[in-house]
Amino acid sequence: MLTDHAGAGERTVPACPQWTVRDLLAHLTEICDRVITRFGGEACPVPETAPVAELLRLWTERGPEADALLAADGEGKSRGDIMVMDAFTHELDLRYALGAPPPEAHAAWLRGFEVLVSGLGASLGNHGLPGMRIEIEGATWIAGTEPIAAVLSGAPVDVYRSLAGRRSPAQIAAMDWLGDPEPWLRAFTWGPFAPPEEPVER
Structure with a gap:
């Protein structure tokens, strides 16, 4: 590129x-x-x-x-x-x-998701929050511990970017949630990742 x-x-x-x-x-x-x-x-x-x-x-x-x-x-x-x-x-x-589009398929998608979901799961535990399910087309993960109390789903690139600190809290909350997203938003700040206050990417 x-x-x-x-x-x-x-x-x-x-x-x-x-x-x-x-x-x-x-x-x-x-x-x-x-x-x-x-x-x-x-x-x-x-x-x-x-x-x-x-x-x-x-x-x-x-x-x-x-x-x-x-x-x-x-x-x-x-x-x-x-x-x-x-x-x-x-x-x-x-x-x-x-200005290049994200890839429709990539060898790193699942490996990257596994690392990010693991980090989010640890953050949920640190915040005393119950577990949540992460869903993209063709794959599902549990972040944190079961039983789960929320489900986040969406396009792979949007979910991935949310887990990696590239989406604002408002963008994360606007994705597809089963359950109120508000209690979980603070857990998206963990390790090197912190959601920007304002959107930096569409």
Whole structure:
């Protein structure tokens, strides 16, 4: 996508307004390098002034190494799942920044959802809230503990973006709910995610 959008490196990312497109790519590349280093690989620090083309080269070269190190480690799956979620979430950030549509199908959808639903479930417990069911076409998850007291359903991209802190409380409440959404909204702030006060994406 970035190769097809020459000059987009300085464009602001709506979901991460403190970042440009180049900053987002640098973040992904730095995370990849950090994981490689943690699992015994050789560090390759990302230059602070590296342009988009250089960052894309590093991402393409280092990705397979990160995959291999995670696959070879007994604890790599959970860490790999988090990396998949992070990378896919930022791919969607990038798509919105470039005006590109979200994918209709993607290998990371279900893995990313599993990480986000798990995080929401922990947040529900921390807030003393009962469990809820998350539904998209073709998949269902339970966040928190049963019995459930609410159901959230909708288009995959809208539910995913809500779980990943990219939808405002009003946008989350406006989705398809069985039950009053209000008590659950505060649980959507967890870990690195916090819904923006005002919508940043349609």
